[in-house]
Amino acid sequence: MVGYAFMGLAHSQGWRNARSFFEPALVPDLVAIGGRDARAAADMGRRFGWGHVETDWRALVARPDVDLVDICTPGDTHAEIAIAALEAGKHVLCEKPLANTVAEARAMAEAARRAAAHGVRSMVGFTYRRVPAIALARQLVQQGRIGQVRHVRAQYLQDWLVDPEAPLTWRLEKERAGSGALGDIGAHVIDLAHFVTGESITGVSAVTETFVRERPLPGAARGLSAEAGGGRGRVTVDDAAVFVARLSGGGLGTFEATRFATGRKNAIRLEVNGSAGSLAFDFEDMNVLHVHDASVDARESGFTRVVVTEPTHPYVEHWWPAGHGLGYEHAFTHQAAELLDAIARGVDPEPSFADGLAVQEVLAAVETSAASGSCWTPTGPSSDG
Numbered sequence: 001m002v003g004y005a006f007m008g009l010a011h012s013q014g015w016r017n018a019r020s021f022f023e024p025a026l027v028p029d030l031v032a033i034g035g036r037d038a039r040a041a042a043d044m045g046r047r048f049g050w051g052h053v054e055t056d057w058r059a060l061v062a063r064p065d066v067d068l069v070d071i072c073t074p075g076d077t078h079a080e081i082a083i084a085a086l087e088a089g090k091h092v093l094c095e096k097p098l099a100n101t102v103a104e105a106r107a108m109a110e111a112a113r114r115a116a117a118h119g120v121r122s123m124v125g126f127t128y129r130r131v132p133a134i135a136l137a138r139q140l141v142q143q144g145r146i147g148q149v150r151h152v153r154a155q156y157l158q159d160w161l162v163d164p165e166a167p168l169t170w171r172l173e174k175e176r177a178g179s180g181a182l183g184d185i186g187a188h189v190i191d192l193a194h195f196v197t198g199e200s201i202t203g204v205s206a207v208t209e210t211f212v213r214e215r216p217l218p219g220a221a222r223g224l225s226a227e228a229g230g231g232r233g234r235v236t237v238d239d240a241a242v243f244v245a246r247l248s249g250g251g252l253g254t255f256e257a258t259r260f261a262t263g264r265k266n267a268i269r270l271e272v273n274g275s276a277g278s279l280a281f282d283f284e285d286m287n288v289l290h291v292h293d294a295s296v297d298a299r300e301s302g303f304t305r306v307v308v309t310e311p312t313h314p315y316v317e318h319w320w321p322a323g324h325g326l327g328y329e330h331a332f333t334h335q336a337a338e339l340l341d342a343i344a345r346g347v348d349p350e351p352s353f354a355d356g357l358a359v360q361e362v363l364a365a366v367e368t369s370a371a372s373g374s375c376w377t378p379t380g381p382s383s384d385g
């Protein structure tokens with residue numbers, strides 16, 4: 001695994017729990033953890049039982065005892081590491097968004113396609129697909145239970161940047177992160193819309209905004225001077241992105257991704273309205289899916305609150321008895337287990353790098369639309385044509 005921060009933690013516990021709860025045909029051996037800061041990597045290695053520490057990702061990829069490379073680094077390094085690993089014949093799990101640009105994502109999808117011809121597998125980490133209630137939503141759409149999709153309403157709301165003095169971390173640097181709320185969290189809801197509906201986004205009209213354009217550099221919080229890495233820096237990504245979309249089946253989508261939704265910590269909301277019913281999900285109540293069946297007599301119809309913890313629901317049989325519920329981390333265990341299973345069975349897992357590329361194309365279209373402003377019509381005296 002390359003990277004040891006938040007995603008490194010989430011993935012590490014995923015690999016460990018996959019082994020115990022899913023009993024995969026291929027048992028993961030945590031061979032080596034890599035990262036520039038040897039102390040931080042070693043600390044993670046100790047906590048989760050990684051066997052070795054490598055400070056150069058190239059050395060990690062070259063190890064003959066490494067069969068799979070898990071990339072948990074910022075987006076600016078994904079393409080280089082993933083392509084090198086695939087060309088070295090190693091399976092790859094890569095965090096989202098797949099890359100920082102469409103060109104990189106395309107090169108990665110190409111490398112994945114070439115590698116797959118030799119049995120080398122790749123997957124992109126859109127983990128929320130593996131929340132049981134979301135997986136159930138997809139099953140219901142596939143079974144035709146909501147009919148033709150008319151609307152997708154998707155939001156990913158966080159608030160960790162509301163404070164203008166919150167530090168300027170790598171997530172706020174275009175060169176490292178590619179984009180801001182759009183790529184970091186908007187990518188998740190774009191992928192969920194694709195996954196749940198089975199359709200793709202064919203076009204967008206977007207606005208983006210950066211509310212706070214300058215922030216203290218991380219060193220400032222540690223009392224460093226401007227010369228030594230303190231001071232203030234410019235935010236080069238969006239804080240929020242809002243867009244409307246058309247779906248390949250003729251429906252309409254509205255999307256919102258923001259780090260300025262004061263009071264919302266990790267609210268992923270998805271509602272799909274179809275000709276025969278609707279589905280609604282909110283990650284803040286992640287074990288629940290609201291299901292509306294329009295064929296039920298009007299006197300009794302409405303949204304049913306389905307608690308998605310039955311052993312017959314996706315993934316749940318591997319965990320606790322009905323009603324005990326799963327959390328954020330379980331989706332990472334499901335991800336690890338499904339990748340191991342795909343490798344063992346010799347099939348290509350999902351979401352593929354091609355799925356990651358499809359999301360990247362939407363991200364790029366949103367940025368192009370927002371920058372051009374061509375669909376933007378100001379209100380006021382001149383707006384009556």
Ligand code: SOE
Nearest residue numbers: 006096158171184185188266
């Ligand atoms: C930060 O905004 C972040 O950690 C994202 O990078 C993750 O993808 C998201 O799931 C939670 O928030």
